[in-house]
Amino acid sequence: MKKLQLILVIFLFSFAIQAQEKKQNETIKIEINSNTKTIYVLGGIASVITKDDLAFAKKYNVRFHDFGCIAPENFEEYEVKNTLIFEYLNKNYGKQWQKEIKSTVLGFEKWVKKV
Template sequence: MKTTILLLTLFISSFGFSQNDKSNTITIKGIIFSEVDGKPLENAYINYTSKYKYSMTNENGKFEYKYLNNKEDLKEKIEISALGYENYDTIIDLNKDNIIDLFVVLKTRFGLNRQKALEDIEQGEINILLSGGIAPVIYNGDKKFCKKYQVNFIEYGCEAISERSLIEYNKTVFEYLDAKFGKKWREEIRDDVSGL
């Protein structure tokens, strides 16, 4: 009989604690999007600073993180970052809701997108962007190509640039070059240009 009462007491206690833990569980979830094309952004990094924890977005741009909130936790600072994008920071009130949904659009570094390409073209700056390494790579035919088609190759070197933004920018420039010179320039351009 004592064993039954002890087991029943332990069961009720653990049930009470689990109910209490459930009510103190905070779920932070959301979707991160790219400013470039409005599509979800995979492998964005979400840092929960007060907990020294982090998570990443999946292939659908989604993330979720759960932890127990204690009475000392009033706010949570979240830092979101992704390669080639500007960081996004926000502070969340943890005492407001048990489920917090975030929908964040990350802006690209250097503002590289279709609009920027159109502005550059209008100003007579016809640039083709390259994603490179530490030292710029220059091929023998680059100078001749640039002079013939009145363009500049711009290499960002080890600067982190979003591949999506490079492609969108370059595709806009390619449309301009197609309209002005036809498609023959495509046979002469270097092979490592993003977006071809």
């Protein structure tokens, strides 16, 4: 009987995790499909967004969000969001933007290695 209860608990737990991941993925897709595309960067005490970044944002119709000196808890989620923006930029602007974006953007170097 205890084995059956354990199996049921494991099943319910995995179902809850899958539902949460699906909700996160849907939220990410909504963000990607919105008019405002956001690229997330880790900063510090001073902002890391430069004039070149602002020119990049204007040219490619994106915006940058600097977390400042407090990194987000769900770091990987923001890397995934950035990855989707990178795919969007490739699809809509070719590969030229890759030479213009700074390599310190969350997940960019990891994404470039996979492409």
